[in-house]
Structure formats: structure tokens, C-alpha cells
Amino acid sequence: MTIKMNQEKTETNAGGKTTPFKPEYCEQAFNYCSLGASEKQLAQFFGIDEKELIDWKIKYPKFQKAIKRGEIMADASIASSLYRRGIGYSQKEMKVVQCEGKPIAIEVEKHHPPDVQACIFWLSNRQPKLWGNVTGAESESSGDID
Secondary structure (H helix, E strand, O other), X not given: OOXXXXXXXXXXXXXXXXXXXXXXXXXXXXXXXXXXXXHHHHHHHHOOOHHHHHHHHHHOHHHHHHHHHHHHHHHHHHHHHHHHHHHOEEEEEEEEEEEOOEEEEEEEEEEEOOOHHHHHHHHHHHOHHHHOOOOOOOOXXXXXXX
């Protein structure tokens, strides 16, 4: 991703230290956030405090968009993994076996069955009205027999 800016800007943080914003920070922020970095970690990565990171996001909309895109990508990756755990999946993997005293690598397909906890987590968060946990106090029934 190439981002062109008219000129390099200079920011001053609370301590008076000058930290220049560079256009390549947009791509770096996207990459780091797509790996799951928090904004606190991102500020540390750039050697600035969190207040200055907020200032950069306000002053440089492309930087803010890069952070948001990275966060969305990381969340989507986790959601995809959770979904796969919930429905079950198969994957190929290498296994070493002995054949006539010699190790041989063979490809096998390993099946991972659906994970009930992943299903419950997914459904209770995606459809809380239908699948949310119901406590005794929230139950429509009072327990009385009519």
C-alpha cells in the first residue's frame, strides 16, 4: 500500500519530544493490528504514548482507517476459527510411521469434531435472545404450578 502525503508532519507529545509521523506508519499499523495488537501495543511499537496515538488517528484519517481495517481482519480471522471449531473440520497433516524398521512420512486426514463450547459461545453472542444464558431470575416461569 502506497500512501502519498504532501509533506512529513511533526507531532509533539506531552513530554515535549518531537515524533514525526511517516506515511509508511499506515501500512505498519494495519499489519500489526491484523496480528491482534491493541492500541496500547501499537503506541509502544511507534514509541509514542496513547494520547499521541489518538492525536495521529484524528489528524491522519488514513492511519485511523488502517488501524480499523487491521482490527477487522484480526476479528474476522478469530471468528472464522471459532466457526470452524463449532462445525468441526478436517485437515491434512504429516505422520511418521515405521515400515520395515524405517520411518516413513505419510499424509493423513485428521478430523476435528464439532466443539460444543464453541457452538454455545457463538450462538449466545450472535443470537443472545435465543441462546443467551437464562438465570432463574430471568426465567418467564415462576416455578408455580397453576
